[in-house]
Amino acid sequence: MSRRYKQAQPRGQAELFPSRVEDYVDDDNPVRAIEAYINSLDMLKLGYANTSAKNTERGQPAYPPEALLKLYLYGYLNRVKSSRMLEKETKRNLEAIWLMEGLRPCYKTIANFRSKNKKALRKTHKEFILLCKSLSLFEGECIAIDGSFFKGCAGKHTYTTTSGLEKSIKKLDEHIDQWQKSLDKADKEDRNLSASDGTETLKEKLEQIEVLQKQKAAQEQELARLKSAGKTQESSTDPDARLLNKGTQKVSGYNVQIAVDSKHHIIVADNVTSDPNDLKQLHIMATEAKKVLNVESLSVVADGGYFNASEFYKCDKDNITPYVPEPSKRKNGRFNKEYFTYIDAQDIYLCPENNELKKSGKPRSQNNQNIQRYSASESSCKHCPLRSKCITEKSKSREIWRSEHEVLLEKHRVRMSASGDKMKLRKSLVEHPFGTLKDRAGWRHFLLRGRSKVEAEFSLMALGYNFSRVLKVIGLDELLSVLKGIASSRLYLKHSKLQYVKAIVAMRIIARIDSVAGWGLRSLRNTANMIVFHTARDSEYFHSLFTPPRLHSWHPFKTHPKFNPYISIDIIYPPTHGCTQGLH
Ligand code: SF4
Incomplete structure (x- = not known):
């Protein structure tokens, strides 16, 4: 017998659900990557609150910062930003319950974690960018820079502007003059001012003048304060936010800047400013990206809003080549x-x-x-x-x-005419993250107030975006194996200064061997207390050198009694081979 609709299960029917929370979360669920990533972080080194070894002597013990960070990253990956909504998720969402291992912090605790760990959240995103770099996910030759307005936590009506104050003071002056004149007139006419003839009494007029003079004094004081702070406007709810205009777009909030690498559209650098335009952002963003990518030279593509000769001059000095179209100033067909x-x-x-x-x-x-x-x-x-x-x-x-x-600008014009498809590349590169952030994830506004808190909030957004990009590019299994490798090596070395010193010594030895053997070492660093080196040599060369038996005989930390046996080396093969491997 055919049925039109699927049959629902009666609510009263007895059912046996899996007895473990673990069974509700599949092996390929992205929350496992969140868990592995946060576990691989050194929360103390990143500067999170409540990470010291001290036990709480009074009151309830604190929630582990790792758990709260996991909850936030989960929320930012799943369009849940508000602390009240995140609190709800810890009670009704099995993925969140699994991630939090049954912990249910209240919304206030969740909100406080975000606003109290501003610097640590910024550092966490930077650490993730370094991880992407060690996984060879950046091309490091060309980046695209763009800015977008995000709404702040300040309504347009909350702003006081210097021009508005000046107008208001002028009007108050006029009103005071009018009242003075009416008093003078009454004096001349020697009229007995009384309420019975429909006009104000002398006392009322004097009171009115006094009120207006007080208002004027307060506004003059406010105007002087704004001018001495070098501001033309200020919101009473968020003093760092600004009224931003671009074409028909009018936003009360912040100008968010990002630099995106061309290989996998990963955000390399981000910045939040109150500048109403992008004219002074090119050099700041390009140098930040260059520092992260650790390259000698860099090409940067940006739109016409970044066209500024002084920025080109600074970029030229730092070996950065900008590709920015010149905005057309030719009006009504006249000669430019x-x-x-x-x-x-x-x-x-x-x-x-x-x-x-x-x-x-x-x-x-x-x-x-x-x-x-x-x-x-x-x-x-x-x-x-x-x-x-x-x-x-x-x-x-x-x-x-x-x-x-101007000489630099002329060179720039020649370069632009020979740039080919560079500007098309810009659109495909940098519009992608903003499109994803604003339209897919719905992050168009900030919940926090003040620039430092807003920067931390954007770091969470960018971390969420980059995390989902990396998951898509290298896959869950690959990411899990890398993260688990980092976490296991970190466990042995946690909180030991002596071991850190040993790691630094080991890094120097590797660098010395490289200079003799000529491996073509690209980068060498101590990340999460694990030594990572990235080499330009092909994988066959390393297979011959580091196949497990040879690795053990060569490995200085496992054979030499002076070194801690748990310090490990992670060899990351070059991107051409698409192979990332941790050896522990
Ligand atoms: S600048 Fe030269 S072309 Fe232009 S209006 Fe003057 S004379 Fe004519």
């Missing part, structure tokens, strides 16, 4: 700067009509660079046949502004 030729020997510009534009006035500062004005003579522009294509009807002559870094 490209139509004018600069004559270096005479320090003049020649216009399309071969008339000279000479230096005029003093240089002025704009976006951290000096710019100089060059003007054509009024007489030459007055009867010029190309006038309508060059200047507006009201203008008397044409002006051109030249930056002190």
Whole structure:
């Protein structure tokens, strides 16, 4: 007999559920990767609160920071950000119950963990980026930079602006004047001011003036405070947030900057600013990414909002090559700067009509660079046949502004014309993380107030994004094996300064051997108390050198009595072989 719908199970029917929470979570469930990742972290070294060895003498013991971090990472991977919602998840969601091992912190504890561990959360994300690097997930040649507005925890009506205060003070002055005048008029007319004739009494008028004067004094004080702090606006709920405008977009919040590597679209660097535009962000973001990638030179692609000669100058000094399109300033089809030729020997510009534009006035500062004005003579522009294509009807002559870094800009223009598909690459690279963060994960606004807390919150968002990227790129099994390897080596070395010193000595020995044997060592570092070295040599070379029997005979820490036998070396093969292997 055919049935139209699936049959539901009666609620009263007895059922045997698995008796262990472990049985509800599959082996390929991503929460296992979260568990392994957080267990691989050295929470004390990262600076999390409540990680010291001391026991609580009074009150209830604290919740382990590892558990709270696991809960947050789980929440940020599953669109749950609010502490109240996370508290609910610890009671009804089997994955969260498994992850928390039955711990059920209240929402206040969960919220406090995020706001009290701002620096540690930032460090955790940086540590994850280093892990990605050790797994050869970065190309390290080209990055894309972009910024996006995220709403802050401040409504648009909460802002006080200097221009608003100035207007308000002016209005108050006018009101005070009006009241003064009405008092003077009454004085002259020698009128007996009384409430019975429908006008205010003398006492009421004086009181009104006093109130207005107090309001004015308070606003003047506020204006002076804002000006001395170098601010033009401030929100009463979040003093670090800002009203940001871009085209038709108006947001009260923060400008979030990210740098994305071209290989797997992983976020390499992030920053949260209150700057309303991206003009001063190119060098900051590019140098941060270069530092993380540990490369000699780097190409950077960004949109026209980053076009700033002084930033190009700083990038040029640090071996960073920017690819930024010049925003078009040609209005109503009139000639732009490209139509004018600069004559270096005479320090003049020649216009399309071969008339000279000479230096005029003093240089002025704009976006951290000096710019100089060059003007054509009024007489030459007055009867010029190309006038309508060059200047507006009201203008008397044409002006051109030249930056002190104009030579660099000319080189930049040549580079851009030969850049090919670089700008298409930018869109595919950097729009991906913001699209994923904002539309898939729904992270368009911050819950915390103040820049340092907002930075920590964004670190969690970026960590969530990068974590899901790595899971997708290398797979759960590979990630679990790497993370478990790190965690097991960390367990032996935890909290021992002597062992740390031994690790440093060991790293020096490896570097010395490399300089003699010529392995082509790319990076060597002590991560989570494990020595990781990344080499340019092919895997066959290392297989011949480090096959298990030879590894044991060579391994200085397992054979030499002076070294702790538990210090291990992790060899990560180059990306071309797609093989990541930990040897312990
Ligand atoms: S308007 Fe002036 S600057 Fe422009 S082309 Fe004519 S003469 Fe040259």
